[in-house]
Amino acid sequence: xRLDLNEQERKKKAFIQFLCYLFLIIGLFLILFPMxxxxxxxxxxxxxxxxxxxxxxxxxxxxxxxxxxxxxNFFYYIRNSLQITVCALLGISFIVPLISYSxxxxxxxxxxxxxxxxxxxxxxxxxxxxxxxxxxLMSMLHLMNSWGLILLYWVYSLSEGLLLTVSFIQSGIPKExxxxxxxxxxxxxxxxxxxxxxxMKPIIVSVMIMDALWIWNDFQLPLLMLxxxxxxxxxxxxxxxxxxxxxxxxxxxxxxxxxxxxxxxxFYLLMQKQIxxxxxxxxxxx
Amino acid sequence: MSLQLKPVTRLQLFLKEFIMxxxxxxxxxxxRRGTKLTTRAIFFLFTLPAVLLYLYFIVYPLLNGLYxxxxxxxxxxxxxxxxxxxxxxxxxxxxTSLSVVGRTFLYTLLLTVICTALSVFLAILLNREMKGKSVxxxxxxxxxxxxxxxxxxxxxxxxxSLLPQVGSALGIGALSHSLLSSxxxxxxxxxxxxxxxxxxxxxxxxxxxxxxxxxxxxxxxxMDGASAWQEFCHVTLPLLMPTVSVIIIxxxxxxxxxxxxxxxTTDGGPGFATMSIAMEIYKHAFTDMKxxxxxxxxxxxxxxxxxxxxxxxxxxxxxx
Numbered sequence: 001x002r003l004d005l006n007e008q009e010r011k012k013k014a015f016i017q018f019l020c021y022l023f024l025i026i027g028l029f030l031i032l033f034p035m036x037x038x039x040x041x042x043x044x045x046x047x048x049x050x051x052x053x054x055x056x057x058x059x060x061x062x063x064x065x066x067x068x069x070x071x072x073n074f075f076y077y078i079r080n081s082l083q084i085t086v087c088a089l090l091g092i093s094f095i096v097p098l099i100s101y102s103x104x105x106x107x108x109x110x111x112x113x114x115x116x117x118x119x120x121x122x123x124x125x126x127x128x129x130x131x132x133x134x135x136x137l138m139s140m141l142h143l144m145n146s147w148g149l150i151l152l153y154w155v156y157s158l159s160e161g162l163l164l165t166v167s168f169i170q171s172g173i174p175k176e177x178x179x180x181x182x183x184x185x186x187x188x189x190x191x192x193x194x195x196x197x198x199x200m201k202p203i204i205v206s207v208m209i210m211d212a213l214w215i216w217n218d219f220q221l222p223l224l225m226l227x228x229x230x231x232x233x234x235x236x237x238x239x240x241x242x243x244x245x246x247x248x249x250x251x252x253x254x255x256x257x258x259x260x261x262x263x264x265x266x267f268y269l270l271m272q273k274q275i276x277x278x279x280x281x282x283x284x285x286x
Numbered sequence: 287m288s289l290q291l292k293p294v295t296r297l298q299l300f301l302k303e304f305i306m307x308x309x310x311x312x313x314x315x316x317x318r319r320g321t322k323l324t325t326r327a328i329f330f331l332f333t334l335p336a337v338l339l340y341l342y343f344i345v346y347p348l349l350n351g352l353y354x355x356x357x358x359x360x361x362x363x364x365x366x367x368x369x370x371x372x373x374x375x376x377x378x379x380x381x382t383s384l385s386v387v388g389r390t391f392l393y394t395l396l397l398t399v400i401c402t403a404l405s406v407f408l409a410i411l412l413n414r415e416m417k418g419k420s421v422x423x424x425x426x427x428x429x430x431x432x433x434x435x436x437x438x439x440x441x442x443x444x445x446x447s448l449l450p451q452v453g454s455a456l457g458i459g460a461l462s463h464s465l466l467s468s469x470x471x472x473x474x475x476x477x478x479x480x481x482x483x484x485x486x487x488x489x490x491x492x493x494x495x496x497x498x499x500x501x502x503x504x505x506x507x508x509m510d511g512a513s514a515w516q517e518f519c520h521v522t523l524p525l526l527m528p529t530v531s532v533i534i535i536x537x538x539x540x541x542x543x544x545x546x547x548x549x550x551t552t553d554g555g556p557g558f559a560t561m562s563i564a565m566e567i568y569k570h571a572f573t574d575m576k577x578x579x580x581x582x583x584x585x586x587x588x589x590x591x592x593x594x595x596x597x598x599x600x601x602x603x604x605x606x
Contacts, residue, residue, distance in 0.1 A: 016514075020411050024422055027408065030482070031425060034440055037448065053448050099336035102329040115333060122344055124595060126543045128564040129584045132571040133351035134343065136361065155343040158336055188328040217433035219546050224572070236435045240550065243439050250447045257440050261432060268431045272424055275431060280490045 035261075042255040049251055064255035068242075072252075074259055077238035084146055084234060085215045088153035089208055092161065095154060096207065097200055100165035101192055105175070116166065123159035127220060135224050146232055149225045153215050161207050164281065168203035169196075206278035209271065213279070216264065235260055354581040361577030373582035382558055383566070383583070387590075390563045393473065394541030397480055401537045402530060404485050409492030410518075423493070430486035438550025441479045442466070445551070466552050469559030476560060479547050484540060488533040495529025496522070531602050538594065542587075563587055 041049055042064055043057040068074050099115070106112040138148050173196060181191045219236040226232040233241065239260055243253050268275060355373055359366035377383050412423055429437065446464045453461025465475040499522065507517045523530075545564040548554060554561045554569065561569075567587070570580035 017416070020414060020416065024411055028422065028425055031429060034444060034482075037444060038440055041448075050451070053451060095335050095339070098332040102332040106329055111330075112333070115337060118345075119336075119340060122340070124591070125344075125348070125588070126539060126591065128543050128545070128567055129588045129591075130344065130347055130351070132567060132577065132580050132584055133347035133354060135572075136577070137343070137347050137350070151339075152343065155339050158340055162336075188325050192332075213431055217435075219433065219435040219549070223549070236433050239439055240435055243442070250443050253439070253443055257436055260436055264431055264433070268428065276427060276490050279430065279487060280494050
């Protein structure tokens with residue numbers, strides 16, 4: 001009897017395990033299928049695609065990539081995106097730690113508390129609500145260019161950056177270290193640069209990763225700011241406009257998508273753990 | 287020694303204080319007071335770049351938008367008139383605006399329910415002991431790092447070029463036209479794209495939430511003879527509720543503000559079948575020259591979102 005029960009139990013467990021695998025594999029298929037289609041369509045000629053969309057390419061057909069890279073100047077837009085992302089991140093890595101440090105250490109003062117509340121409540125305001133008057137402001141300032149875009153990324157990184165960084169400083173960096181530095185005669189600026197900033201590195205890195213993904217992938221802001229001048233387009237804008245220009249040549253469109261996925265995929269493979277942790281932490285806190 | 291230094295009388299106490307104060311007032315202290323002032327100034331300077339940026343590029347436009355919404359400005363002309371609440375009146379009497387709000391709400395509701403349920407379910411599966419767990423996890427999370435516009439465009443091509451060909455080859459009538467070209471199916475097709483990408487991040491959050499629950503609690507429930515389902519309902523789910531509410535907030539936000547997927551696929555069409563609140567504001571402000579009207583729409587959306595946020599906060603308070 002007992003053995004029988006055990007046997008049943010084990011069968012039930014194996015069955016549940018099997019169901020789990022089944023669900024996960026179905027999900028995997030759903031996720032990978034569009035990726036697979038992107039890959040094979042990018043590697044096939046239009047004629048071959050119309051014969052069979054799902055099959056692997058019969059031979060290596062690289063004309064689509066040739067078109068995207070040489071005729072549509074793909075790498076030019078990669079460079080644009082890279083420039084904007086790097087400049088935005090440089091600014092963020094400077095502005096956010098500065099304000100976070102002074103807010104975290106002066107929370108008992110009204111001014112800093114006010115800043116904190118104001119900035120954090122800003123995290124709940126969606127871009128859609130701000131975009132109309134804000135874009136108007138930018139065009140009045142003649143900032144409808146890459147610099148204006150970078151400036152707005154600085155602005156939009158503040159709320160979440162402050163929220164994450166302040167709580168990191170409050171819980172992770174003991175005040176005593178700074179006080180010791182002050183007693184030794186170090187000024188605030190010196191203490192910040194030499195002692196606090198290096199200790200903030202982990203949180204700065206995860207804020208950077210989050211912001212890098214967001215800025216690299218962002219579509220709505222570049223669409224509003226840069227769409228009228230082709231030489232400023234970022235990668236998402238390039239993809240968007242490439243598609244509307246070549247609606248019929250979808251093999252080339254897929255080649256463009258594939259090429260745009262590759263850099264982010266490399267980044268993901270290299271930093272997967274940090275990205276997962278950073279994004280999850282950002283979402284939970286925000 | 288210690289006895290000698292212990293202040294016994296009031297005089298001694300006074301003397302001690304006096305000496306301490308005096309020594310504080312002497313040279314080193316003046317320096318410290320000086321640094322204290324500069325400390326404050328430097329801390330203040332540290333906040334300046336961020337505060338100025340924030341005030342000028344967030345707070346000022348927000349107030350400005352509120353002001354524009356009370357005028358009839360078209361966004362380019364030199365003159366405009368103050369029209370009071372006329373724009374707001376128009377919004378609440380415009381059938382298309384109301385239907386756009388209704389559609390966006392329905393979309394948000396569906397997205398939130400599907401994504402939340404799916405992500406919790408997937409997190410439970412991915413949190414089990416099994417072979418290849420990390421591979422599964424990395425693939426399930428991959429959509430979260432891709433650009434929503436890339437995903438939108440890929441699905442646009444699949445819906446427009448590949449699926450119809452498959453549909454006609456297999457003789458499925460419903461699939462032989464693009465799902466995006468019919469007003470009945472377009473919003474569902476877009477919802478599918480959003481679920482495809484939008485489940486990834488909540489799944490990671492839910493996994494993190496599950497891992498934060500101590501295993502002893504779940505095991506002791508099992509020891510007490512609870513079935514897996516009972517254990518989930520009475521132990522895991524209540525403990526996971528804070529995480530779930532974060533996921534819900536995330537989904538509600540992205541649902542109410544859906545823009546990229548629509549821009550990548552239908553651009554609001556066919557007709558107005560896939561207009562969302564964000565698309566409507568965008569169109570009115572930047573192509574239809576109804577600048578003041580779209581400012582009023584932004585303000586109404588702001589109020590709506592504030593109300594939803596308050597309800598959500600209130601709900602989570604009540605539960606606690």
